[in-house]
Amino acid sequence: MNITITAAAERFMRRMVRFGGAGADAGFRLTVTPGGCSGYSTQFSVETTPKPGDATLDVNGLKVFVPAPSRLLLDGVTVDFADTAIQTGLTLLNPNAGACGTCGTSGPGKAAQVMVDVASITRRA
Numbered sequence: 001m002n003i004t005i006t007a008a009a010e011r012f013m014r015r016m017v018r019f020g021g022a023g024a025d026a027g028f029r030l031t032v033t034p035g036g037c038s039g040y041s042t043q044f045s046v047e048t049t050p051k052p053g054d055a056t057l058d059v060n061g062l063k064v065f066v067p068a069p070s071r072l073l074l075d076g077v078t079v080d081f082a083d084t085a086i087q088t089g090l091t092l093l094n095p096n097a098g099a100c101g102t103c104g105t106s107g108p109g110k111a112a113q114v115m116v117d118v119a120s121i122t123r124r125a
Helices: 007-019 068-074
Strands: 027-034 040-047 055-059 062-066 078-083 088-094 112-117
Touching: 007 027, 007 040, 007 062, 007 078, 027 068, 040 088, 062 068
Parallel strands: 027 062
Antiparallel strands: 027 040, 055 062, 078 088, 088 112
């Protein structure tokens, strides 16, 4: 699995796990499905353990749980974190994605970008 997680994304994920209340062995679950303007629909949550079929990535001791269908979609993707005046949350940059180009931020020769808002985080037991 070829997924790059930047230091900023790692800090954000680590913070979510620490304050998610799921315990010391908890991890960050990242789910990506086809859909949306850029081709991705993304959800994340803090989980106590991986679900059956999840791969567990070790990112400097941080557990990142990725379901099988998401692994295919995340191949070659860089997961980053942005905290600016206009956006806060995870950003997925896929250099191989084709997109409609309607939004002006994607299209031929540009990396498709998907924003996952911090407000969408959920905690599951």
